[in-house]
Amino acid sequence: xxxIGVPIMMAELLxxxxxxxxxxxxxxxxxxxxxxxxxxxxxxxxxxxxxFTILSYYSVVAGWTIHYTWLALxxxxxxxxxxxxxxxxxxxxxxxxxxGQQVFYHVLFMGLTVGSVFFGVKxxxxxxxxxxxxxxxxxxLVLLVYSSTTSGFGEALRxxxxxxxxxxxxxxxxxxxxxxxxxxxxxxxxxxxxxSYIGRDISLPKAAMQISALDTLIALMACVIMFSIxxxxxxxxxxxxxxLFTTIPTVLVKLPGAGLLxxxxxxxxxxxxxxxxxxxxxxVSSYAIDELGWTRPxxxxxxxxxITVFGVLNALSLGGNAxxxxxxxxxxxxxxxxxxxxxxxxxxxxxxxxxxLIALFTGWLLSPKLTRSELEDGHGPLKGFGGWLFxxxxxxxxxxxxxxxxxxxxxxxx
Numbered sequence: 001x002x003x004i005g006v007p008i009m010m011a012e013l014l015x016x017x018x019x020x021x022x023x024x025x026x027x028x029x030x031x032x033x034x035x036x037x038x039x040x041x042x043x044x045x046x047x048x049x050x051x052f053t054i055l056s057y058y059s060v061v062a063g064w065t066i067h068y069t070w071l072a073l074x075x076x077x078x079x080x081x082x083x084x085x086x087x088x089x090x091x092x093x094x095x096x097x098x099x100g101q102q103v104f105y106h107v108l109f110m111g112l113t114v115g116s117v118f119f120g121v122k123x124x125x126x127x128x129x130x131x132x133x134x135x136x137x138x139x140x141l142v143l144l145v146y147s148s149t150t151s152g153f154g155e156a157l158r159x160x161x162x163x164x165x166x167x168x169x170x171x172x173x174x175x176x177x178x179x180x181x182x183x184x185x186x187x188x189x190x191x192x193x194x195x196s197y198i199g200r201d202i203s204l205p206k207a208a209m210q211i212s213a214l215d216t217l218i219a220l221m222a223c224v225i226m227f228s229i230x231x232x233x234x235x236x237x238x239x240x241x242x243x244l245f246t247t248i249p250t251v252l253v254k255l256p257g258a259g260l261l262x263x264x265x266x267x268x269x270x271x272x273x274x275x276x277x278x279x280x281x282x283x284v285s286s287y288a289i290d291e292l293g294w295t296r297p298x299x300x301x302x303x304x305x306x307i308t309v310f311g312v313l314n315a316l317s318l319g320g321n322a323x324x325x326x327x328x329x330x331x332x333x334x335x336x337x338x339x340x341x342x343x344x345x346x347x348x349x350x351x352x353x354x355x356x357l358i359a360l361f362t363g364w365l366l367s368p369k370l371t372r373s374e375l376e377d378g379h380g381p382l383k384g385f386g387g388w389l390f391x392x393x394x395x396x397x398x399x400x401x402x403x404x405x406x407x408x409x410x411x412x413x414x
Contacts, residue, residue: 016195047189152231
């Protein structure tokens with residue numbers, strides 16, 4: 001996150017703010033007098049393609065939160081959560097195998113996403129995130145305090161934070177790099193697009209550090225909560241993706257007002273997912289606005305509709321063959337059907353290749369004078385510029401290149 005993620009995020013933000021354009025337009029402007037010229041526009045197109053692809057299946061997963069909110073409000077989730085095995089069987093069997101439900105919740109979540117992006121950054125995206133993200137943080141804090149009272153809390157801390165370098169493998173490092181890309185939305189044009197909206201009075205280095213620090217804090221809080229619950233309840237977990245839907249309810253059901261608390265939890269998780277889907281759709285829509293000359297309403301509705309239709313195929317690919325062990329949100333393993341193919345392409349190819357090329361372009365083709373000027377605008381003298389330049393020129397390309405090589409060799413972070 002610090003050595004690779006933050007430097008590449010700073011690179012995306014500075015390109016976006018410098019050009020005030022979406023990924024394709026940004027590389028068209030920045031690369032017009034550089035070696036390779038128009039070929040660098042492909043980096044922008046790759047980001048748009050990544051956003052399109054990820055959103056087409058991420059919205060399916062995000063739709064699950066709507067279903068679980070309804071289950072909690074109806075009281076059915078509390079009944080299932082009283083038996084962890086029953087809850088796991090319901091999620092992995094009855095729910096995921098129901099193609100109609102998968103399509104319904106996918107379409108519903110895409111509707112919420114389109115509605116948020118339709119009204120623009122100020123009236124849509126900012127308004128949603130400023131209210132809902134603090135609420136999510138608050139409920140995670142409540143769960144963290146509760147987890148500290150469980151018998152599995154100490155074991156969770158030892159498991160997560162006790163150094164054991166004998167278990168640190170090359171595959172683990174590549175896994176961490178791949179996860180950093182996914183969680184920070186790097187290589188897909190999202191940070192570049194948001195960078196185009198950042199004012200000159202904002203420090204890009206500070207913004208990148210704050211985003212990464214908060215992202216990591218939330219992730220660590222979630223880890224402690226999840227593993228405290230797992231160790232306390234002695235639940236066997238095979239895939240990280242399913243923990244949210246098969247583990248958390250088994251703890252919340254024991255608390256007063258379990259139905260309401262579960263509903264609030266999944267509602268806020270849904271809104272957190274909404275901030276991600278908004279970012280992805282904004283990347284695709286901004287391309288149509290900047291490069292095709294469409295209005296925001298036309299771009300949002302058209303692109304949203306196309307992604308929704310494509311996402312239906314992803315949703316249906318889960319029906320009939322989905323099992324509890326077949327779904328992995330962070331894209332480290334392929335799943336059956338179109339869903340798995342899109343997940344594999346985005347996580348193993350689009351994001352690493354995009355990040356690799358952005359690092360090369362920023363570090364070697366843009367002049368240090370230009371990048372330094374952009375990073376210091378709104379920040380002041382940047383004492384660590386030399387360190388950032390070294391990381392973006394050498395460390396980032398080598399590290400991300402290792403991910404790409406591992407995929408080419410068929411290892412896929414294993």
